Amino acid sequence: MKRLVPVIAAIVVGSAVALGGLALAAGDEAAPVTLGPDPVTVVVDVEHSRFIPSTLRVEVGTEVRFVVHNDDPINHELIVGTPDVHARHRNGTEAKHPPRPGELSVGPDEHGVTTYRFDEPGVVEIACHLPGHYDYGMRGEVEVVEVP
């Protein structure tokens, strides 16, 4: 029996190390990628009136170039900005948006590009404010974080 002790100890320690490694790897997979601080390009697909991806995480000060592909047969828009920007679009009547940073209209099966710089930490909303689209779920978030 005494001879088995080192074998058991080896199995226990080896298994613990292996399981720890697997847990560590799983943690790595779940962790969102933080983009930036260099300028980055993010491709956003729009399908069935949803943004894909709908969440991002960027470092403060990162400039993001959104390339939006509209795969739907209807008009969409991508608005990214502060709450007052969203309020303006929610209540606005502008059918198509001129090239302002973070404001983009995309027609059916078209693509467009807009650039926005995330200067303040916090959560910045992405949305489409065409009638009914926001309530249907066409919205997302950009988490802006400070990286030490």
Next chain:
Amino acid sequence: MRRRTALAIFLSVPAAALAPSVADACGGLVGENGTIQLVRTTTLAAYHDGVERYVTSFEFTGEGESVGSIVPLPDVPTSVERGGDWTLQRLALEVAPPPPSSDDAAEATAAASAEVQIILETQIDALDITVLSGGGDEVGQWALENGFFLPPDAPEVLDFYASRSPVFMAAKFDAQRARELGQGAGDSTPIMATIPTDDPWVPVRILGLGLDGSQRIEADVFLLTDARPELLAGGPGLTVQRSEAASSGLLTDLRSDVGMEWVPNDMWLSYLQLDAAAADVDYDLAVAVDPAGEPSIADAGVGPAAIVPVRPPADGAPWWPIPIGVAVGVAVLGAWVVIARHRQQTTRVAP
């Protein structure tokens, strides 16, 4: 808010150059600004000798500038014509006291093209009917080019139907022509599509188009078949209220209506009611008319759509912790052996 309708999807048409003051419609109408107007329609799906007769009524009321609808069909129709004047009302009378009449009116335009195949175009009273074939995107694009307003759920719903049958029937109401025809609020236009098909499924999900998920949908669905059908609904909310051999009185009355001379002497009547929140109406009604057959799960709209793919992680489980664990285990074992031998030597050397 409740919506009482049956088997027709209504999408609005932006304010074309048509006079206002007529709008609203039976079925799921969507106004130019995307708002939903609640209305009522009744539909009959009759299946006899391999041919489905799809009878519905377009009844308009209200204000908007122009309205229209798109109805998914199970197959290519050979004809779309004016339906009998009172077939739907007679069916309603058969199963219940006459429902309160709704009031309506409407409008529209007609037009263009896209990457769709136009199968049939016709005018019935103030309705411009187009039967077209294409994928969800193409039909949606065509609808936009022809002045329909598509709510945000339209791309998904059109894809849902196009994956099973690429055939759609679009109807737009020409308000000016309605006035010329003397049609007023509350007048309706019944239409009948004759569709040879092996799959007489009934579209249900379309009723929720453009609605908020919490809104209730109430719908009446009449089925006439050669024998008692097997029915399969893809979700809750649809209940069979009547299932019986159609009375000779009913069939005689139906046969005497315009375009209904095909009604045979014996048919089975099924009457179903839908009462569910729009969010729950994500399915259709599959119908098996062959006594030996079973309703198709796919026709109930819950085949691929209901399957949640279970995938392994993109790159598989990481492999590196296993050899590291084995290596550490071997190292522990080796260290134990070395320490044990050292102790043995130490013991022997000791005097």
